[in-house]
Amino acid sequence: MECLKKSFETKQEAKERKEQIDKVNQLNKDNTRMRVYHCKKCGKYHLTSMSKKKFKSTQKITKEERDRRRISYLVNVESDYWLNKLGIE
Numbered sequence: 690m691e692c693l694k695k696s697f698e699t700k701q702e703a704k705e706r707k708e709q710i711d712k713v714n715q716l717n718k719d720n721t722r723m724r725v726y727h728c729k730k731c732g733k734y735h736l737t738s739m740s741k742k743k744f745k746s747t748q749k750i751t752k753e754e755r756d757r758r759r760i761s762y763l764v765n766v767e768s769d770y771w772l773n774k775l776g777i778e
C-alpha cells in the first residue's frame with residue numbers, strides 16, 4: 690500500500706532530509722525537530738515532527754482493525770493450503 694505522505698526509499702535518504710529541515714528550523718529559531726520513522730503501511734520511511742508519545746497514539750490499532758487483519762491472514766493461509774493441495778502455483 691502506498692502512502693500519500695512523502696516517502697523515502699531508505700533510512701539514509703530520510704535522515705538527510707530530516708537534517709536539512711532541522712537546520713532550517715534551527716536557523717528560524719524553531720525548536721521543532723523531525724523524526725524518521727519506518728512506515729508499516731508502505732514499508733518506506735517518512736518524517737514526522739510529532740513527539741514519540743504523540744506519534745504512538747496515532748499508531749494504535751483498534752480492536753476491529755486487529756480482527757480484520759487476523760481474518761485476512763487466515764484467509765490467506767487457507768487459500769495457500771488449498772493451492773498447495775491442488776498443486777496450483
Ligand SMILES: [Zn+2]
Pocket residue numbers: 691692694696728729730731732733735
Ligand atoms: Zn507509509
